[in-house]
Amino acid sequence: MADGxxxxxxxxFLQHLTHERRASPLTxxxxxxxxxxxxxxxxxxxxxxxxxxxxxxxxxxxxxxxRGGTSGRTLQRELSALRGLFRYLLREGLVxxxxxxxxxxxxxxxxxxxxxEADQLCALLDHPDEDPLAxxxxxxxxxxxxxxxxxxxxxxxDVGTVDRRDGTLTVVGxxxxxxxVPVGSKACAALERWLAVRPTLVGADEPAxxxxxxxxxxHPRTVQQRxxxxxxxxxxxxxxxxxxxxxxxxxxxxxxxxxxxAVQELLGHADIATTQIYTHLDFQHLAAVYDQxxxxxxxxx
Numbered sequence: 001m002a003d004g005x006x007x008x009x010x011x012x013f014l015q016h017l018t019h020e021r022r023a024s025p026l027t028x029x030x031x032x033x034x035x036x037x038x039x040x041x042x043x044x045x046x047x048x049x050x051x052x053x054x055x056x057x058x059x060x061x062x063x064x065x066x067r068g069g070t071s072g073r074t075l076q077r078e079l080s081a082l083r084g085l086f087r088y089l090l091r092e093g094l095v096x097x098x099x100x101x102x103x104x105x106x107x108x109x110x111x112x113x114x115x116x117e118a119d120q121l122c123a124l125l126d127h128p129d130e131d132p133l134a135x136x137x138x139x140x141x142x143x144x145x146x147x148x149x150x151x152x153x154x155x156x157x158d159v160g161t162v163d164r165r166d167g168t169l170t171v172v173g174x175x176x177x178x179x180x181v182p183v184g185s186k187a188c189a190a191l192e193r194w195l196a197v198r199p200t201l202v203g204a205d206e207p208a209x210x211x212x213x214x215x216x217x218x219h220p221r222t223v224q225q226r227x228x229x230x231x232x233x234x235x236x237x238x239x240x241x242x243x244x245x246x247x248x249x250x251x252x253x254x255x256x257x258x259x260x261x262a263v264q265e266l267l268g269h270a271d272i273a274t275t276q277i278y279t280h281l282d283f284q285h286l287a288a289v290y291d292q293x294x295x296x297x298x299x300x301x
Contacts, residue, residue: 009050010035013088022176024152026220034081050089055099058082062105072106079103115248116240121145124231124240125186132197133213137226139187139194140210143169144245146187148253148267150174151220151242157209159198162191173268181266 014032017023023031041061047053062075079100086098125142129135143149153171161170167183183191194210201215202208208217224241231240246267254263 009089009092009094010039010085012092013085016088017084024174026152027174030077031081031084034078035085038078038082050086051095053099054097055103058099058103062103066106075105079105114244115251116244118248118252121245121248129193132194132200135190135194135197136210137230139190140223141227141230141240141245142187142190143183144242145249146184147171147181148246148249149181149242150246150268151223153268154242155208155210155218155220155223158207159195159209160207162209164188164192171268175270177268177270179265179268 010032013035014028017028017031018025038061041064042053042057045057045060047057058079062079065075065078066072082100083098086095086100089095090098125138125145127138129138140154143154147169149169149171150173153173156172157169162183163169167185167188169181169183171179171181173179198211201213202211203215206215206217210218210223212218212222227240227242227245250263250267253266254260257263
């Protein structure tokens, strides 16, 4: 951990994430930020290299961050990054232990994802497109809600990943895992309108499905900004962002089908436990209906 220079083991780990694990650039950037923060703390504590970091040192780091007001969720993410680094270093024979294993963080209150009602989304989406960029934005929003895409998945789409005959998309998700997802009729129509005007913005050598006004693959931040602006112009009562649309997709699909495994596959979750949070949302909906409709369940005033 020499001052003024990047730690070679850390850089090797980040290269491993990029080339072997095929993690997204955003994931690698997050790992870099979190691990460099821990590395900086280690230097201040006189810990010269990763093998010198022990279990007690990791616990001191967590306690220091917690005293500074860092949330339990952030600490969980940082510890996950540290465990990943040490798993790699163990594999390479550069350390003899993983000091982050067994270290606990403060409990995190489980926050249920926010969603929009289906009629709210339909009202916001059913508006005329006026120019190519508006057509692009509508197609992006329809795809987020129609297919439950992550932001990184949407911006990485190429024109060739769309099967316009079958109405499906081939998506490369986390861990470079590929899945095929259906595209609803409204989203298909929006895509057709966008693809008809896309050549006015882009050259023949650009494969990206969604491009900026300069004709190159759209940046994730641009997508976020356009969604926020779109919601504001359309008079939405709350901000709209990619993950809100993904959550709405999952919630509405589960409410209608009750098929948790299908929702897991469509979202690209490796572990069904990740998908199960939507069962809590569904129960909230059922409980609200019960409280309002059942004669013996109405709350006392």
